Amino acid sequence: MSVFYDLLHEVPMPKMVKVRQKFPRPSIAPDDIPHKMDDTLAQAGIADLVVPGMRIAITVGSRGIRNIARITKELVRALQDKGALPFIVPAMGSHGGGIAENQQKIIEDFGVTEAYCGCPIRATMDTVQVGTTSEGHAVVIDRYAAEADGIIVVGRVKPHTAFRGEYESGLMKMMAIGLGKREGANACHAAGWKHMRRLIPLFGNTILQNANILFAVAIIENAFDETCMLEAVRKEQIAEREPELLVQAKALMPRLWIEETDVLIVDKIGKNISGDGMDPNITGTFATPYASGGLKSQKVAVLDVTDESHGVIIGAGMAHATTRRLFDKADLEASYINALTSTVFDVVRIPMILKSDLAAIAACIRASNEIDIRRPRVIRIADSLHMEYIYVSEALMEEAARHPNLEIVGELQKMPFDENGNLW
Structure with missing residues (x-):
């Protein structure tokens, strides 16, 4: 020795x-997710936004979100019931080594597969510029999402691990960095974490103003890694509602x-x-x-x-x-x-x-x-x-x-x- x-x-x-x-342990049982999805979409008045034949991109990120496959599947089912043509886009910035195939593999490992969810997965690292921030940043999103008739932002709201702000991990970040792929992630991170609390809503609001965002589905988990809240949020309410959801998420973590x-x-x-x-x-x-x-x-x-x-x-x-x-x-x-x-x-x-x-x-x-x-x-x-x-x-x-x-x-x-x- x-x-x-x-x-x-x-x-x-x-x-x-x-x-x-x-x-505390409020929760939604996995078997109740179909009913909860239908209920929250109805409450938010989402049905009027979806018309037959509409091609709709659904975001799925790289975080280990409990029941993400079931949540995605039921959202796909609800859209297909309205005659829409949903598909899934991996939305995770540069994760998976910044390679489209790896990003698809990540969500498939979570159970988000074409066979289970009943719709295609379209993975690419190509982006399209949809706008420019008031500070002059080019804002890009996933090419398949940009070409769709509508985008649904699905994301878990929770405290971030590196900065504090009104918007941390959640819907704004999913748009700014997740949908932004490698370029969006690089653009937001380049200024450093000191500025992230400003840049996330700056990029996110630019996407809300210029891209075909239909609505969001916010997920909150309890301290036991269980789904405890699913809420559909209309496009025009995302900026106001997400900070309120973050307060609830912090109390439950x-x-x-x-x-x-x-x-x-x-x-x-x-x-x-x-x-x-x-x-x-x-x-x-x-x-x-x-x-x-x-x-x-x-x-x-x-x-x-x-x-x-x-x-x-x-x-x-x-x-x-x-x-x-x-x-x-x-x-x-x-x-x-x-x-x-x-x-x-x-x-x-x-x-x-x-x-x-x-x-x-x-x-x-x-x-x-x-x-x-x-x-x-x-x-x-x-x-x-x-x-x-x-x-x-x-x-x-x-x-x-x-x-x-x-x-x-x-x-x-x-x-x-x-x-x-x-x-x-």
Whole structure:
């Protein structure tokens, strides 16, 4: 054993206990989505906007939205009932390496396939300029969408991971960056995240004024990654309604009720988990100074990346230690394309690479300052999307027991490492 691993071997591992986090849970059951889709379209008076023979583009992005395939399928069905000819366009900026086939593959992995949804998918990176912002920016959108008789913007509304504003992740961003493909993403990101709160509505409103947007379907999820709101929003109401939806989304999102710890362990990061691999609104691992919040921790250990990320290790750079397992899965060039487009390199930096989960965790504990190394405050999460159950170390048990939104549901136990030092 090397001197380095001798040092880590000396670090005692804390015992951990399983804790349930309590959150509000309004939700829409998957089987209720057809009725909910029909109901919200009727309430918004959308039917009058759709006429037989109308070619309508429906946006689908690269985020892991629960029930996105079912939601898309039911929207397609509702349009076809009106005699329209809907089709799906991948709308995700430069994701998928900026390659049309990859973007189609991403949404197909979410279950959004031609066979399931009952309509074509038309993927291209070609764009058409539809207008110019008041500041002189050329505004482009997907060529197939631009050539359609109408566009329906489908997007989840939630807090962004890199900036704060009236419009964060949601409908305006889907138009400005998602439909804008690589060019739109580059144009919005070029000025830096400091200006994103201004540019997103600037580009989005230009698209609303100049493109054939019919309406939007806004999705909000609860803290359990479940669909809890579907709302059709008419074109002329998008700018006013989206900030109101964002307030609701922020109130419903998950969080860590314990606000400060020495070490955070994240079992997996992934693009299907968060645009940043792990949602800094929860983990506190913000890559820009234009957003803040989440957990305060000294060190973060990230242990693996999801298969659905296809080697894109966005988020690994915000950790202090990781594993050889994660690094061996990395597609660095695909990861770097996303970093170039977003202009944020920190998310793809390579942290300390260690041979096992045990070593990565031990390194983070040993390098934390002013702590009781025999009773470190440690929180372990599966990922930043599934937050109902977490693990906390013995030093945090008293705080967890006192908190009204936390319930200890397990016994204090040693962390379950296998013979290779990896958690199972």
